[in-house]
Amino acid sequence: MLSTGGSFLSVVVYMLVLHYNSTHAAPKGVWRRVEAVSGREAVLPCEVGTFEPSDMVYVVLWYRNGNKEPIYSYDNRPGRLQPSEQRHTVKSEVLQGRVTFMPGQMPALHIKPVMTADQANYTCRVDFRIASSRRTYLSLQVVVPPGQPILRVGSQRATGGVVGPLQEGASLAITCSVAGGQPPPDLVWMTQDEVLDATEESRSSGITVNQLNLLRLSRTFHNAILTCYASNSNVTTPTSASLTVTMNLRPLVTKVEAPIKGLRVGREYDMRCDSAGSRPHPNMTWTLGTTPAAHTLLATTEHGVNISTSRVRLTASRRHHGQRLTCTAVNPLFPASPVSDTILLNVTYPPVATMELGRGVAPVVKEGEDVYFNCNVDANPPTYRISWYRLDKAIVHSPEAGVVLSGNSLALRGVTRHQAGPYVCSASNVEGDTHSPPLILSVNYAPVCAEVTGAGARVYATGLGQFINVSCEVLASPASVKYSWVFNNSITSQRLSGEQVLTTADGGSVVQFVARTHQDYGTLQCWAQNVVGRMTEPCLFHVVPAGRPERPVGCSVVNKTYDSLVVACKPGFDGGLQQSFVAKVFEEVTGRSQVNVSSKWPTFILEGLTPGLDYIIQVVARNVLGSSDPVNLEAFTYKMAENRMRKF
Secondary structure, three states: OHHHHHHHHHHHHHHHHHHHHHHOOOOOOOEEEEEEEOOOOEEEEOOOOOOOOOOOEEEEEEEEOOOOOOOEEEEOOOOOOOOHHHHEEEOOOOOOOOEEEEOOOOOEEEEOOOOHHHOEEEEEEEEEOOOOOEEEEEEEEEEEOOOOOEEEEOOEEOOOOEEEEEEOOOOEEEEEEEEOOEOOOEEEEEEOOEEEEOOOOEEEOOEEEEEEEEOOOOHHHOOOEEEEEEEOOOOOOOEEEEEEEEEEEOOOEEEEEOOOOOEEOOOEEEEEEEEEOOEOOOEEEEEEOOOOOOEEEOEEEEEOOOEEEEEEEEEOOHHHOOOEEEEEEEOOOOOOOOEEEEEEOOEEEEEEEEEEEOOOOOOEEEOOOOEEEEEEEEEEOOOOEEEEEEOOEEOOOEHHHOEEEEOOEEEEOOOOHHHOEEEEEEEEEOOEEEEOOOEEEEEEEEEEEOHHHHOOOEEEEEOOOOEEEEEEOEEEEOOOOEEEEEEEOOOOEEEOOHHHEEEOOOOOEEEEEEOOOHHHOEEEEEEEEOOOOEOOOOEEEEEEEOOOOOOOEEEEEEEEOOOEEEEEEEOOOOOOOOOEEEEEEEEOOOOOEEEEEEEOOOEEEEEOOOOOOEEEEEEEEEEOOEEOOOEEEEEEOOOHHHOOOEEO
């Protein structure tokens, strides 16, 4: 670029010289431009061309600016006796002591040192012995090198070779001024091989100025060397002055390095974030969540030459799944220009299950209604199995029984009171299994007889004039019930009066009943009702006349020794009255009585028997109305040598 500029200037000067010569009646011919640096040596060649061997150069004459009088002559005519140095004649006082002519194959006029006053048009005329004269036309341009460029930033002279640090995006104006130079120099601003500005703003009073205006500094100018070159000729080395630009830069890029396979709940992970391009080093922060709800994480940051690295340790939890982890780098000098990178966290975790009743289903339902359960599951990855349990027992899909399993739902068609209780759903994925908290289903139902009274009708035996308490217990939800009693027999059916009916502390109902005649025996019906409804079948209690007890059942000898026997029975019907039991032992051969034992329960230890005898054991039940038929057992005691315990 500098060579191009110098050549362009030379062409301009050359054209000006031609214009000057044409206006001053210069001899016709081709002018050759010769440049020389002031204070050095100018060489003006004089072309003699070729000539015949018999011919020779006689006289060489040098003229300046078309003057008729030569400024220098060289006389080479033969026959003269003066020495060779006297053949040279300098006729210009200005050139005395500075000019010489060197003849030969390439003759030239040498001016040393050349001065700016020597700049002119020179003509060399060569006269030959035979050939015609020849002329060489030369335009000598004396170049004065420009001074050293002086750089200013604003009104301050730049020293130290460095400007900045400057803000990225800011503007910069640097003025390059050069004093002197003939011809006036070209000033060119360059960085590396790129021309930034080659236009001078002013030339006045021997000062040439070129101001470089960079309206918006990009980051490419950081550490760039801006050089102002001053050149006015191809024969001189350009002078120059340089400044290195330093800049404050925004972060260029921020990148979060995340685990490739995602995160597993409960494990710790080191997350890394790199930021490059900031000058000075950036402040780096980590946030988790979405703005403005994001919260800042504690991190450590290390700064390198051009890269800053920040690390944060994260213990993966279920709440992190789907959240955004963001790393932000911001140069404190550019607070409005943060550079961020965000990743979406993928945390795998076992299912978390909760249960709820279907839409429109109340926590308490009536028996016979339909119930729907939903199992809400939060899991990553998704679940592959949903299971249902009631009282730790798996619920099986059974549409014919009104149990329907479908996806995350459980439907119970026509629910019964037996299906009340805690329900649990279980969810499974590759990370594990989990159970939901139990959901209690309450089923309201009309009263039913409790098991103690519901397994058929109970029988009460009583004597005439004897008061009995008949208790009625029911199961109901809600438990608050109202009772009513009805007495039936073959003769009458009547509702019992209120003074006969009592309420127990636990909410049950008791009837005080007495049979005064044989027509008072019959059946008591206990009816109960709650807000759901009235029981469909009453609890029944048969009141019959009292009699002798029935004999015990299941009697057997459960143990024997040489002098004792153990007998166990189960009681039979007591006849409606309190009963007791008696066991008598007789010798089988003689019929003699040996032991007579009474007990409230039909279990007897019969001791004091004779060893080695066979016995008849007679067991009966008694009440105030008499004794039952006896139960007879055969048994024997061991002989003394066989004194041991045996079990049947």
